[in-house]
Structures are given as C-alpha cells and as structure tokens.
Amino acid sequence: MASSCAICGKASMGGFNPQSSGMNRVRAHRRYQPNLQPTLVTEKGVATKQLVCTRCRRTMLKSAK
Secondary structure: OEEEEEEEEOOEEEEEOOOOOOOOOOEEEEEOOOEEEEEEOOOOOOOEEEEEHHHHHHHHHHHHH
C-alpha cells in the first residue's frame, strides 16, 4: 500500500522525538506519517478507492457542497 496522498502527494517525513530533560539532549530519530484515509475519488465519471490525506479529503467534501 502506498504511503502518500493520491491527490497532493504528501508523504512521510523525518523528525526528532522531543527531549525535555537532561543536559545532553540526545535527539532520537522518528518518522511522521500522514493521516491517510481510504476515500472514493471520482475522476472522469469513474469512482476509485484511493488513499487521501485528511486535508485533501476535507477540501473535497467542501467543494462537493
């Protein structure tokens, strides 16, 4: 399964876990994953099930009204 949005292409990005205590703040690597939801997307009259991020899904629902 793809780990990127079918509309905007948002994918996972790297970052660091926050460190709150200690003098030597060692940054631990982590990955931030996009919130992808399976959604029916209609293109050229054909409805297909695609993984879409919640921001694009929200925009699609707004434009449908």
